[in-house]
Amino acid sequence: MLMARFYHLGAIAVLARDSFGAVLGGFARPVPVLDPASAMEASALFAGLEFSKACGWASVVVESDVAVLINKLHRPTPDLSLLGDLLVLSRNLVATSRGCLWVGFAPRSANSAAHALASWACQNNDVISFSSVCPDLISRIVLDYLSSSF
Secondary structure, three states: OOOOOOOOOEEEEEEEOOOOOOEEEEEEEEEEEEHHHHHHHHHHHHHHHOOOOHHOOOOEEEEEHHHHHHHHHHHOOOOHHHHHHHHHHHHHHHHHOOEEEEEEEEEHHHHHHHHHHHHHHHHHHHOOEEOOOOHHHHHHHHHHHHHHHH
């Protein structure tokens, strides 16, 4: 008997900006949908932490628009789910950063460019990666954010 398991695809995205909101880099990639949905968010959070560490930036704030996830990250309690494993990995990255990584909450409106990247990666079943040049598909969102912030 042959059993096949079909996964729905979702996507995770990371968008790095400097303290003025200018794009430093990022990526988006399709991934199998994890259940619960908070595990997808935890996966994206971990990817953002790994990305910032790999880039070697001196001081990084990683933001998520899922307050429950951020609260769980800051209050380490045992969790035997996939979410718990991802939170442990994320906590370890933050702990070994010697104060260079901080994780916090941001409203979804501040995260719309990352959501647009993830949407694109999911719809196109493709990966996008970039450094300082902002991709066209999010340039309008970034410009609107920059103009409304100052």
